[in-house]
Amino acid sequence: MLPTRVALFGLGAIGREAVRLAGAKPRLQVVGAVDRDPAKAGRSLAEVAGLPFPAKTRVHATLAELLAATGPPQVLLHTATSHAALAFEQVRPALEAGTSVVSTCEELIFPRLRSAPETDACDALCRRTGARLVATGVNPGFAMDLLPILASAVSREVTGVYCSRVVDAATRRRPLQAKIGCGLDPDEFRRQWRLGAVGHAGFRQSLALIAHALGWQLDGIDEACEPVIATEPVQTPHFQVEPGQTRGLHQRVVGIVCGVEAIELDLTMALGEPDPHDTVRLGGRPPLELTIPGGTPGDDATVAHLINVIPRLLVAAPGVRLLTELPMAAPEAPRRD
Amino acid sequence: MLPTRVALFGLGAIGREAVRLAGAKPRLQVVGAVDRDPAKAGRSLAEVAGLPFPAKTRVHATLAELLAATGPPQVLLHTATSHAALAFEQVRPALEAGTSVVSTCEELIFPRLRSAPETDACDALCRRTGARLVATGVNPGFAMDLLPILASAVSREVTGVYCSRVVDAATRRRPLQAKIGCGLDPDEFRRQWRLGAVGHAGFRQSLALIAHALGWQLDGIDEACEPVIATEPVQTPHFQVEPGQTRGLHQRVVGIVCGVEAIELDLTMALGEPDPHDTVRLGGRPPLELTIPGGTPGDDATVAHLINVIPRLLVAAPGVRLLTELPMAAPEAPRRD
Numbered sequence: 001m002l003p004t005r006v007a008l009f010g011l012g013a014i015g016r017e018a019v020r021l022a023g024a025k026p027r028l029q030v031v032g033a034v035d036r037d038p039a040k041a042g043r044s045l046a047e048v049a050g051l052p053f054p055a056k057t058r059v060h061a062t063l064a065e066l067l068a069a070t071g072p073p074q075v076l077l078h079t080a081t082s083h084a085a086l087a088f089e090q091v092r093p094a095l096e097a098g099t100s101v102v103s104t105c106e107e108l109i110f111p112r113l114r115s116a117p118e119t120d121a122c123d124a125l126c127r128r129t130g131a132r133l134v135a136t137g138v139n140p141g142f143a144m145d146l147l148p149i150l151a152s153a154v155s156r157e158v159t160g161v162y163c164s165r166v167v168d169a170a171t172r173r174r175p176l177q178a179k180i181g182c183g184l185d186p187d188e189f190r191r192q193w194r195l196g197a198v199g200h201a202g203f204r205q206s207l208a209l210i211a212h213a214l215g216w217q218l219d220g221i222d223e224a225c226e227p228v229i230a231t232e233p234v235q236t237p238h239f240q241v242e243p244g245q246t247r248g249l250h251q252r253v254v255g256i257v258c259g260v261e262a263i264e265l266d267l268t269m270a271l272g273e274p275d276p277h278d279t280v281r282l283g284g285r286p287p288l289e290l291t292i293p294g295g296t297p298g299d300d301a302t303v304a305h306l307i308n309v310i311p312r313l314l315v316a317a318p319g320v321r322l323l324t325e326l327p328m329a330a331p332e333a334p335r336r337d
Numbered sequence: 338m339l340p341t342r343v344a345l346f347g348l349g350a351i352g353r354e355a356v357r358l359a360g361a362k363p364r365l366q367v368v369g370a371v372d373r374d375p376a377k378a379g380r381s382l383a384e385v386a387g388l389p390f391p392a393k394t395r396v397h398a399t400l401a402e403l404l405a406a407t408g409p410p411q412v413l414l415h416t417a418t419s420h421a422a423l424a425f426e427q428v429r430p431a432l433e434a435g436t437s438v439v440s441t442c443e444e445l446i447f448p449r450l451r452s453a454p455e456t457d458a459c460d461a462l463c464r465r466t467g468a469r470l471v472a473t474g475v476n477p478g479f480a481m482d483l484l485p486i487l488a489s490a491v492s493r494e495v496t497g498v499y500c501s502r503v504v505d506a507a508t509r510r511r512p513l514q515a516k517i518g519c520g521l522d523p524d525e526f527r528r529q530w531r532l533g534a535v536g537h538a539g540f541r542q543s544l545a546l547i548a549h550a551l552g553w554q555l556d557g558i559d560e561a562c563e564p565v566i567a568t569e570p571v572q573t574p575h576f577q578v579e580p581g582q583t584r585g586l587h588q589r590v591v592g593i594v595c596g597v598e599a600i601e602l603d604l605t606m607a608l609g610e611p612d613p614h615d616t617v618r619l620g621g622r623p624p625l626e627l628t629i630p631g632g633t634p635g636d637d638a639t640v641a642h643l644i645n646v647i648p649r650l651l652v653a654a655p656g657v658r659l660l661t662e663l664p665m666a667a668p669e670a671p672r673r674d
Binding site: 021138142146147149150152153154155156212213214215285286288289290291292293294296297300301302303304305307308309322323324325326327328329330331 | 358475479483484486487489490491492493549550551552622623625626627628629630631633634637638639640641642644645646659660661662663664665666667668
């Protein structure tokens with residue numbers, strides 16, 4: 001069986017780690033990458049990612065260039081934006097060529113929430129060319145959506161969903177520490193939250209995915225975010241946080257179903273936050289609780305999910321797919337059913 | 338949208354509870370049931386299950402009788418045996434009529450392990466008639482197979498799988514308390530285990546499903562079961578256990594992959610067993626642990642899983658399906674892809 005030909009779109013920290021993991025999997029063959037950064041485009045992927053790829057495996061400045069150089073790969077791994085509409089725009093040439101896309105774009109976890117017309121157009125395109133698109137991740141994409149959805153499989157009747165995730169951000173990447181507002185004055189944090197410059201992306205999409213899987217009609221979504229304030233100095237390789245400054249965020253999103261707060265997702269990501277964990281509680285019969293002590297490790301798990309979903313996507317029907325539409329495992333070559 | 342027409346095969350405790358839950362779901366319509374027990378066959382389902390079904394909804398002595406009386410339903414819920422070969426035999430008339438089957442048969446969780454030729458024949462039959470067959474449950478079917486498989490989605494590389502389930506059997510049904518050997522002399526327990534009269538069914542199938550989902554080739558499976566001995570008297574509505582007698586079982590199954598014990602499932606089900614829980618640990622990068630404190634409640638969750646899987650099965654391709662081949666959710670009417 002020939003390996004699956006994959007290419008990368010975006011060589012930030014997650015993209016570079018994904019290329020290393022894909023390069024280590026015998027069933028995948030990395031054929032090239034796209035990054036518009038002039039420091040990367042035009043070089044060999046081996047140089048940029050620090051792995052012994054053949055010298056002909058290049059980083060291209062545009063997707064069109066990559067497709068012309070390598071022909072359409074079977075799968076494009078897309079790690080370049082949080083915004084669904086932009087992601088659709090970026091990957092369209094791949095979908096037109098019949099290449100399927102796995103993306104870390106947070107809004108693509110439930111793209112209809114914010115970009116319904118673009119989702120419809122992209123879905124129609126995929127059905128024409130045979131391509132599929134899906135988004136994965138840890139949050140969104142696992143800890144606060146797939147876990148409660150899996151648990152709901154053994155509930156006679158779910159009456160409410162509560163998820164709590166606590167992340168100690170001290171050892172995480174600089175972009176994450178920046179995204180949670182580290183070092184900001186609390187008022188500046190609130191101002192940047194209103195502008196969308198800080199905060200966790202994809203939270204409403206996790207909630208919408210849960211509601212969709214349960215067959216619940218959402219009447220509304222409320223979202224709020226507050227800074228977590230340092231009471232003593234905190235130092236990371238990237239930030240120096242003084243007492244009174246922001247060391248992270250506490251973000252909460254609530255889904256209203258039939259007038260009731262039926263889904264609540266509660267996220268704290270802060271430097272030095274104690275007791276990190278992921279916990280899911282389903283109300284109903286039976287009540288169910290599920291916990292990941294320590295929490296799902298963000299970066300390793302994000303890269304793993306991106307790669308692991310590839311064979312599961314390739315057996316799905318063409319179109320824009322939700323993670324919940326894929327089979328849980330697809331260990332064999334796709335069968336002709 | 339018309340409700341899905343379902344029928345029951347087997348009206349034991351799980352079957353009767355399933356008919357009640359199905360009757361309460363607006364998207365399902367119960368059209369009849371099959372049970373060879375003369376105390377049930379020929380009566381109305383309303384009488385047997387204690388629910389206000391129409392009087393014309395009957396319990397039939399055979400599946401052929403039911404099919405003749407109601408026409409083929411879309412789904413048959415099968416709760417009548419633990420043995421795959423017998424289950425295939427029992428449901429064949431339904432599959433021939435194009436009716437899909439959801440079964441609690443433990444061996445059907447991974448039917449090829451013990452009944453490969455029967456699985457092939459049944460799969461071919463399903464593809465001819467458009468029917469699907471899948472098995473669900475809690476154990477096997479959720480706690481010690483689906484949970485580790487879901488967790489593996491966010492692992493870069495799984496090096497080992499360890500699952501532990503502890504059940505306090507004191508409040509469970511009589512058949513379960515009998516199955517775990519309550520009240521037996523320890524030597525009699527060991528004799529009955531060798532004969533297959535006591536013990537947890539489907540354990541090897543859980544292990545085989547995990548190996549399959551991970552793409553691992555099993556070199557061998559070792560299984561052992563020991564009685565858990567009472568040190569003080571234990572009384573249940575069904576059994577009186579004296580000190581020195583069996584109050585439950587400790588069963589362990591290990592899967593060998595490349596010469597290493599790569600999968601270990603460890604199950605204790607005993608009267609009064611403290612600290613019930615389900616725990617999954619994956620070795621690898623990152624190491625992952627997931628716990629259900631108190632454990633997945635057996636009977637409620639078994640019935641729930643049986644019913645909840647129906648729409649997910651009906652969007653799958655015809656054939657004998659594994660639970661891992663179904664989408665995690667199918668909230669809408671099947672689309673024509």
